[in-house]
Amino acid sequence: MPVLTGKELRIVGFLCNWCSYGGADTAGIGRFNQPTDLRIIKVPCSGRIDPLFVVKALMNGADGVLVSGCHPRDCHYAEGNFYARRRLEIMHNFLPIIGYEPERFEYTWVSASEGQRWQQVVTSFTEQIHKLGPAPKILGPEASDTLSLMQAAL
Amino acid sequence: MGNPRSESNKGDQVKFQEELKDNIRKALPELDVVIGWCGSFDPLHATPHFMRREEDIDKLEISPLSVHNLATYLPGLRGKKVGIVVKGCDSRSVVELLQENLINREDITIFGFPCTGVVDQSKIKKALGGHTGNIEFCDMSESVIVIKSEDKAYTLPMAEMLADKCSSCRYPDAVISDYFAGEKIGNKGEEDADYAAVETFENLSVPERFGYWLKEFDRCIRCYACRNACPLCVCRDHCAAESRDPHWLSQENNVRDKLMFQVIHAYHLAGRCTECGECQRACPVDIPVLMFKQKMNKEIRDTFQYEAGVDPEATPPLLSFKMKEENITEKVW
Amino acid sequence: MDPVKYLKSADLMSWLEELARENKVFAPRYEGDAVIFAPFDPKQEISIKHAATMPPKKTVFPQSEKLVDFTYSKDPENLSRILIEAKEILPKGTTVVFGSRPCDVRGFTMFDRVYLAEKTTDVYYKARRENTSFITLACEKPETTCFCHWVDSSPSDASGSDVLATPIEDGYVLEPFSEKGQKLLTSSLLENGERWILEVKDVHENAAGFLANAPDLSQAPQKLLDVFDNMEFWENAAAKCLSCGACTYLCPSCYCFNITDETTGMKGTRFRSWDNCMSAQFTMEASGHNPRPTKAHRLKNRVGHKFSYYPAIHDGVISCCGCGRCIKSCPVGIDIREIVQEAINHEPAIGKE
Amino acid sequence: MKDKNHYLPEMATINEVIQETHNIMTFRVTFNDPQVMENFTFQPGQVGQLSSFGTGEATFVINSPPTRKDYLQFSVMRTGEVTSKLHSLSEGDQIGVRAPLGNFFPYEDMKGKDIVFIGGGIGMAPLRPLMLYMLDNRKDYGKITLLYGARSPVDMAFNYELQSWLEREDLETHLTIDAKYEGWQHTVGLIPNVLLDIAPSSENCVAVTCGPPIMIKFTLQALEKLGFKDEQIVTTLEKRMKCGVGICGRCNIGSSYVCMDGPVFTAAQLKELPNEL
Structure with missing residues (x-):
C-alpha cells in the first residue's frame, strides 16, 4: 500500500545481512507502514557494496539507490562499514558530474532492532526521490535515442 | 593561474638535455633499457624512445612534444632494470606505482629535468584550422611554437598551446629522481589544485550534464586507449570492461556501457589518479574523459585532504578510515 | 557508363537532402574535435576538407550488430521444459555514404574477399554492402601519414566506391563507377560534367605527385x-x-x-562486435x-x-x-x-x- | 538463391547426458527439425559450435561416428564460461548447434594402412569418431592400435566402452595412467614412454594423436624415434574460435585458419606453418 500518492518509482536498496536487513524485517513484523517503491538486495556487509553498484543501478533504470548497514562500531566484520562510509561518501559527491542529483543516492545505518528508524528512512528517502521525480534514463544504444526525447521533454 | 616560469631560453634547454644524456650514458651500462622520447612521424610529434645501446641516446629529445607519460610502461617491465625519464607529473605516477608495490624502487632509475610544460595537440590542431596532417616544420622556444603547414607559417604563443594540466602545474620538477638535469623550477604542492573547469561544468543543469556525456560518449569506439595509456590501470589483461563474470559491461555498442566504463575507470582511480591526462590525450576521438577523474580528485581532496603521487609511503584514503570522519556529515533522517 | 556529372558546391547540401529522402545518408561532421561519419542532418555543417578521424567502416560493419535474437519460454505442454526461439536479425534499408576517401572504401574490398567468399558468405555483411553506396572524394593533397601509394592505390582510387567525386573549382565532378553509382547521379541538381574531365585529371595527377616514391613491398x-x-x-x-x-x-x-551473448530476463541477443x-x-x-x-x-x-x-x-x-x-x-x-x-x-x- | 546464414544455430535437444569424469560430460543431441537430422552428414574429425543462448558458443569435435545417424555426440570438459553452462544442462534441454565445421581426418588416404591412435585425456574425444568409423569399416584398414592415457582412472572418459574395446580382437588397446592407482590393472606411465614400450612399427602406418600440448610435444618426439615421418603423423588442433568460417580472425596460424583449414593437420603441414600454437 503506497503511502505516497502517484506512480511508484524504482528504488534499489542494498542492505547488510546483519543489521539493516534485520531492521527492515523488524519493521515488517511490526507492521509499520512503508512505501513500496523500494526493492531490497541483501548483501553480507555494507563493505561489500562496490559504489559502482549505485551507478550501475541508476544507469539501468533505478530512480534512487539506498545503502544501509550497521551503525559505525557495530559492524559484524568490525570495520566494513568504516570503509564503506568513505567509499560511499565519495560516490555520493561524485554523482553530479555524471548528471545525477546526489540526493538520488543515500547511505545510512539501521540496526536490526530499529524497525521504526527503518520506516523513517524508507519513507523519507522515498519522498526525497519522488520530489526529484524519475532519474534521467538512457533510452537506447545511441545517444540520439535519448537526446531527442530529452529535448522534446525540455 | 599560470606557472611563473624561469626565464630560461632555448640554450638552457639544450644544456640540460646534454646533461640528461650524460646522466643516461653513465647509468645505461647497469640498466636493461632507459625510456625517453625521440622524434616521430612528423616534426610536430614525439614518440616514446627505448634506449638499449649507447648510440640510442643520441636520438633522445626533450621538448614540449614529450607528452607521453612513460610510467605506463613500468609495471610491464617489472623484473628488469629500467631507467625512465620523467616530467614532474610523470614522476607522480612513479610514486603511485611504488606506493602500490607494482614496481621495485631498486630496479628503477629515475631521470628528472625541469619541465616547462607540454603541448596539447588538439589546441594546436584548432589553431591550425583543424588540420595538422601536413606539418613541414616545427620549432619551439619558451614562448612560441613556430609551425609551417601547407606553405603557411604560424607563430603560436606557447602558453596557449600548453596542456591544461601544464598551465596550472604545481609539480614541474620530478618529485622523486635519481638524477636531475638542469635547474629545478620549484614545486608548489602546497598550493591548491585548480578545479575551476569542473566547478563550471557542475553549475550546468542536470539534463545538460547528462546530455553532454551522452553526446560525447556516443562516438567512443571502445578501443580502451584511455585505459591502456593510464599508468595506474594496472589490471591490464584482466579489466572489468571485458570480464564476462562479473558482467559489468555488455559488448553492445551502446552509450550506457561507454559512460559506465568511464565511471568505473574514475572510481578505480579514486585516490590514485595523478591527473597526468594520458586518458584524454590517448583518446583517438577526443572525448574529454579526464573530467571524471578530476572530479574524483576534487572530492578526495575536499574530504580527506589527500593528493595522490606525492609520497610513496602514504596510505591512500580509501584503504584506511577514521572512527570519526572530520569531513563526512552523515544524513540525518 | 553514364556521362560524368558536375555538382556546384552551393548545391551539395540540397543534393544530400535529396539523397536522404530515400536512403540513410552518412556524411562526416565534427563531433567534439573529431570528425565522425554521422547521419546527415541538413542543419549541421559537414566537414569534408580532410579525411575524417574515423573511416566510415561502421556503415557496413557496425561497431556492434545483432546476429540473433533469442527468447526463452516455458513449454506449455511440459512446464519443466524451457523452449528457446532464435531468430536472425538481418539489416534493412539502403545507405549512402558521402565524403569517404579512396582509402576508406578500398578497405571494404579487403573485407569483400573474406566476407563474400563463395562458400562462407556472411549474410549480414552482404546485405549491408549491397545496400550501401559510397560517394568518395578524391584527395587533393595526401597527408604526412598517407601511404596509399605503397599498397597499389592512389589518392583518386575508386575501387570499392560507387561514385568518385573530384573537387574542382566551385564544385565536384562526379564519375559513376557502378550501377549503384549511376542511380545516384540522376538528380536535376547535376549537370553534365564532361567538360571538366581534364581538370579532374589534373587534380588526380597533382595529388599523386605529392607522394614520394614507394618502397617495393613485394618481398x-x-x-x-x-x-x-x-x-x-x-x-x-x-x-x-x-x-x-x-x-x-x-x-x-x-x-x-x-x-557475445547479452541477456536481460527471458530475452537476449547474440551480438557481433569489433574485436x-x-x-x-x-x-x-x-x-x-x-x-x-x-x-x-x-x-x-x-x-x-x-x-x-x-x-x-x-x-x-x-x-x-x-x-x-x-x-x-x-x-x-x-x-x-x-x-x-x-x-x-x-x-x-x-x-x- | 538465398545464402546460408552461418551464424544462425540449428536448434537441437539434448537426449542423453553422460557424466564421463568429474569435469567431462558427454551430450547426445538431436536436431529438432527431423528433416535437418536426416540430411545431416559429417566426416570424422569435423567440429561443431554448441550454443547456450545467453552464455555463448564453444567448439567441440563431433565424437560420434558418422555411421550413427540418430544423434550427434559432443564431449565437453568444464573449463570456461560456456562449458560450465553446458554442464548445467540436462536431458530435454535445448541448445544451438552449428555443424559441421572444419576439415576432417584423411581416412580415405589411410586405407590399407596400420593405424595407431594416441589419445591423452579429453584428446581421446576427437579420435573416437575416426576409430569407430574404421572399426565399422574394419576390412579397409590394417592393424589398429589404441593408446589412451589419462592422469588417473577417474579422469578417463568413455569408461563404459573401454571394456569392449579391450575385448575386441581387431583392436589392440593400451590404457595408461600417469601414476600408480589402487586397483588399476593396466599400464602406468606417461603416454610418450608407453608408446616407446609398445613400439608400433612405422612401416605403412599412420599415427593419429590428440591431447594436451605438452603430451603432443613428447609424443611427436617418441614417434620420430620410432621412425614415423611427419607425413605419417596426424593431429587435430584447438584454438579459440568465434565464427567458425574463417572470418573473425582469431584462430589463424599465419595464413591458415584452424576453423577452415584445420583442425586436422599432419605434422608435416604443421612444420610448414609459423610456430604459433
Whole structure:
C-alpha cells in the first residue's frame, strides 16, 4: 500500500545481512507502514557494496539507490562499514558530474532492532526521490535515442 | 593561474638535455633499457624512445612534444632494470606505482629535468584550422611554437598551446629522481589544485550534464586507449570492461556501457589518479574523459585532504578510515 | 557508363537532402574535435576538407550488430521444459555514404574477399554492402601519414566506391563507377560534367605527385615470415605499444570481430562486435593457454596478417589501404611503415635463423 | 538463391547426458527439425559450435561416428564460461548447434594402412569418431592400435566402452595412467614412454594423436624415434574460435585458419606453418 500518492518509482536498496536487513524485517513484523517503491538486495556487509553498484543501478533504470548497514562500531566484520562510509561518501559527491542529483543516492545505518528508524528512512528517502521525480534514463544504444526525447521533454 | 616560469631560453634547454644524456650514458651500462622520447612521424610529434645501446641516446629529445607519460610502461617491465625519464607529473605516477608495490624502487632509475610544460595537440590542431596532417616544420622556444603547414607559417604563443594540466602545474620538477638535469623550477604542492573547469561544468543543469556525456560518449569506439595509456590501470589483461563474470559491461555498442566504463575507470582511480591526462590525450576521438577523474580528485581532496603521487609511503584514503570522519556529515533522517 | 556529372558546391547540401529522402545518408561532421561519419542532418555543417578521424567502416560493419535474437519460454505442454526461439536479425534499408576517401572504401574490398567468399558468405555483411553506396572524394593533397601509394592505390582510387567525386573549382565532378553509382547521379541538381574531365585529371595527377616514391613491398610477405621467430625484432617493434584498440578500430581494413551473448530476463541477443587483435583476450583460450601471450606476439600477427598472411591467400593483395590512421591516432606513435620496412631490410644474423 | 546464414544455430535437444569424469560430460543431441537430422552428414574429425543462448558458443569435435545417424555426440570438459553452462544442462534441454565445421581426418588416404591412435585425456574425444568409423569399416584398414592415457582412472572418459574395446580382437588397446592407482590393472606411465614400450612399427602406418600440448610435444618426439615421418603423423588442433568460417580472425596460424583449414593437420603441414600454437 503506497503511502505516497502517484506512480511508484524504482528504488534499489542494498542492505547488510546483519543489521539493516534485520531492521527492515523488524519493521515488517511490526507492521509499520512503508512505501513500496523500494526493492531490497541483501548483501553480507555494507563493505561489500562496490559504489559502482549505485551507478550501475541508476544507469539501468533505478530512480534512487539506498545503502544501509550497521551503525559505525557495530559492524559484524568490525570495520566494513568504516570503509564503506568513505567509499560511499565519495560516490555520493561524485554523482553530479555524471548528471545525477546526489540526493538520488543515500547511505545510512539501521540496526536490526530499529524497525521504526527503518520506516523513517524508507519513507523519507522515498519522498526525497519522488520530489526529484524519475532519474534521467538512457533510452537506447545511441545517444540520439535519448537526446531527442530529452529535448522534446525540455 | 599560470606557472611563473624561469626565464630560461632555448640554450638552457639544450644544456640540460646534454646533461640528461650524460646522466643516461653513465647509468645505461647497469640498466636493461632507459625510456625517453625521440622524434616521430612528423616534426610536430614525439614518440616514446627505448634506449638499449649507447648510440640510442643520441636520438633522445626533450621538448614540449614529450607528452607521453612513460610510467605506463613500468609495471610491464617489472623484473628488469629500467631507467625512465620523467616530467614532474610523470614522476607522480612513479610514486603511485611504488606506493602500490607494482614496481621495485631498486630496479628503477629515475631521470628528472625541469619541465616547462607540454603541448596539447588538439589546441594546436584548432589553431591550425583543424588540420595538422601536413606539418613541414616545427620549432619551439619558451614562448612560441613556430609551425609551417601547407606553405603557411604560424607563430603560436606557447602558453596557449600548453596542456591544461601544464598551465596550472604545481609539480614541474620530478618529485622523486635519481638524477636531475638542469635547474629545478620549484614545486608548489602546497598550493591548491585548480578545479575551476569542473566547478563550471557542475553549475550546468542536470539534463545538460547528462546530455553532454551522452553526446560525447556516443562516438567512443571502445578501443580502451584511455585505459591502456593510464599508468595506474594496472589490471591490464584482466579489466572489468571485458570480464564476462562479473558482467559489468555488455559488448553492445551502446552509450550506457561507454559512460559506465568511464565511471568505473574514475572510481578505480579514486585516490590514485595523478591527473597526468594520458586518458584524454590517448583518446583517438577526443572525448574529454579526464573530467571524471578530476572530479574524483576534487572530492578526495575536499574530504580527506589527500593528493595522490606525492609520497610513496602514504596510505591512500580509501584503504584506511577514521572512527570519526572530520569531513563526512552523515544524513540525518 | 553514364556521362560524368558536375555538382556546384552551393548545391551539395540540397543534393544530400535529396539523397536522404530515400536512403540513410552518412556524411562526416565534427563531433567534439573529431570528425565522425554521422547521419546527415541538413542543419549541421559537414566537414569534408580532410579525411575524417574515423573511416566510415561502421556503415557496413557496425561497431556492434545483432546476429540473433533469442527468447526463452516455458513449454506449455511440459512446464519443466524451457523452449528457446532464435531468430536472425538481418539489416534493412539502403545507405549512402558521402565524403569517404579512396582509402576508406578500398578497405571494404579487403573485407569483400573474406566476407563474400563463395562458400562462407556472411549474410549480414552482404546485405549491408549491397545496400550501401559510397560517394568518395578524391584527395587533393595526401597527408604526412598517407601511404596509399605503397599498397597499389592512389589518392583518386575508386575501387570499392560507387561514385568518385573530384573537387574542382566551385564544385565536384562526379564519375559513376557502378550501377549503384549511376542511380545516384540522376538528380536535376547535376549537370553534365564532361567538360571538366581534364581538370579532374589534373587534380588526380597533382595529388599523386605529392607522394614520394614507394618502397617495393613485394618481398614483405616472405620477409615477415622470415622474422616470425625473431622475438627480439618484435619485442623492439612493440616496446612502446599500449595494446589498445585504436589502430584496429580506426583501420578501414581491420575486420576481426567477437561474438557475445547479452541477456536481460527471458530475452537476449547474440551480438557481433569489433574485436581487437592487440588485446590479450583475443586469442586467450578457456584453459588459460594463449598462443599470442605478449604484445609482441600480437603486433606480429597484426602486421603479419596485413602484409603477409592475407596476401598469401588473396592473390598478393596487401590488407592495408595506407590511410595512415593507425600512425596518426596511435597514442604512442607506432608507425606500421617502419615496422614493415625494418622487416624487409632485416638481415638475419649469421648462424641464426 | 538465398545464402546460408552461418551464424544462425540449428536448434537441437539434448537426449542423453553422460557424466564421463568429474569435469567431462558427454551430450547426445538431436536436431529438432527431423528433416535437418536426416540430411545431416559429417566426416570424422569435423567440429561443431554448441550454443547456450545467453552464455555463448564453444567448439567441440563431433565424437560420434558418422555411421550413427540418430544423434550427434559432443564431449565437453568444464573449463570456461560456456562449458560450465553446458554442464548445467540436462536431458530435454535445448541448445544451438552449428555443424559441421572444419576439415576432417584423411581416412580415405589411410586405407590399407596400420593405424595407431594416441589419445591423452579429453584428446581421446576427437579420435573416437575416426576409430569407430574404421572399426565399422574394419576390412579397409590394417592393424589398429589404441593408446589412451589419462592422469588417473577417474579422469578417463568413455569408461563404459573401454571394456569392449579391450575385448575386441581387431583392436589392440593400451590404457595408461600417469601414476600408480589402487586397483588399476593396466599400464602406468606417461603416454610418450608407453608408446616407446609398445613400439608400433612405422612401416605403412599412420599415427593419429590428440591431447594436451605438452603430451603432443613428447609424443611427436617418441614417434620420430620410432621412425614415423611427419607425413605419417596426424593431429587435430584447438584454438579459440568465434565464427567458425574463417572470418573473425582469431584462430589463424599465419595464413591458415584452424576453423577452415584445420583442425586436422599432419605434422608435416604443421612444420610448414609459423610456430604459433
